Amino acid sequence: MAEPIGRKNVDRLVVEHLPRALRFARRLTGDDNTAEDVVQEALCRILKRWRSYRGEASFGTWMMQIVVNVDRDRRRQQRILVPIPPEGVAASQSQPVEEAAAGELGARIRLAVDKLPDRQREVALLIWGEGASTREAAEILQSSEANVYTCLHLARKRIARAIGIDYPQLNRS
Template sequence: MTEIGTEIGGDPDNRLLAAAVAGDRDAFGELLRRHYDRIHGLAWQLTGSRADADDIAQDVCCTLAEKIGSFRGEAKFTTWLCSIVFNACRDFRRRRRSFGGFAERLAVLTGLARTPDGRDLYDAVWIKSAIARLKPAYRDAAVLVAGQQLTHAEAAEILGVAEATVSWRMHEVRKLLTAEQGSD
């Protein structure tokens, strides 16, 4: 276990994190400002809905206020944060299914980049559509690795699977997307 005050893989948030863990509200607020776009973006990628992402991001911010004191530096802060967002999205999907049986919306990459300017609109629509059609296990791995730029090990930790499983899933995603692009 790494002490929070020391470098955690070169984490630029170390000082703020140590202060937030110790109860410094200003440091916690600055961490939220720095990482809100990541929280909202991942929620949007996983739900495909800006409105749902808004709700989930708000819930995650409240959860972080409760959980920041339990951060022990066993993973990078961003990995720990992504796992909280991922679990919030998973819980949201479970609640949605149990309340109304709504079909899960899978527009995963919405919000990843700036609004398409026309030159890449076709590509953006194709990627969004292709990722949305992946099986949930593949989609989740792709969102964490490609969308959030986590390592396979970090994604594996969040997904609760072996690193080799994430590597295999990413290989399958590349294979499926390449095959699909070739059939267009």
Template structure:
């Protein structure tokens, strides 16, 4: 039978420092996934995972056993990822050059074969999506990722970002509105 997180934490706190590795192995995939979605870079995401688990280990005594370790380490990881993102992209770098043709209102998709045109179109769509995500504030981006990619509740988003639940809802709403505007060139008229 697999040990639960709380029993592993008790073991770590009573001197079995090696037991923490079980928590790392168990929760690393989730932490990496959210870190990668926030940072957009695999190496940065790996660094966030290491930093989050290091901070978690250092603050393990402050962990309140009434909550879940997974949620707690997830919050630490989100904060680490946001900190890294802010360090890597100072406020002055948030201006995005407009490359999209404003007269282009439709995107024609080629057949399912991966020919050069389709590959180019996929690259253009990815670039448009990336630009749209970059236009979001760090709070909006994280709230959007947590809600629509990680399926987290408004309360979890609010707790993770240290904001009121209403502010979390507004951040998700603003993100969705900005993304819709940013991805408008992808709409196909039916």
């Protein structure tokens, strides 16, 4: 078990990992305001429970786990589909994934990602949107790497089917 990290270190680590958490929350929710609410709730949970951080995973991974859990709670509570962001996202807010989604194909892909089952969507957004490794995604989602690979494969198949692309092995299963 790691030594306690102390409140000052928690504050420093939160500031360090906040941009990634907010960016990921935007991808999860599809909406800046909702993403800010998710991150705010995650920060409240971190500040209430920072003493429970055991150091088994990096602080950033622990923080992302909390963001995922807050979003799951929000979705469970509201029972809604993730909204599709409006066309023409402001350039100051755009990221490479959003810029790629500007065209018709991008919009179809975004819609297909939004309709994925929660776990597949979370895996896809962590790996494709955040550049997480399969190991990091597994840690954040408290899953095995094998499960992450499976979810990613299933997500690719669903997206390919939704946009009308013949994905390899699509016809075998």
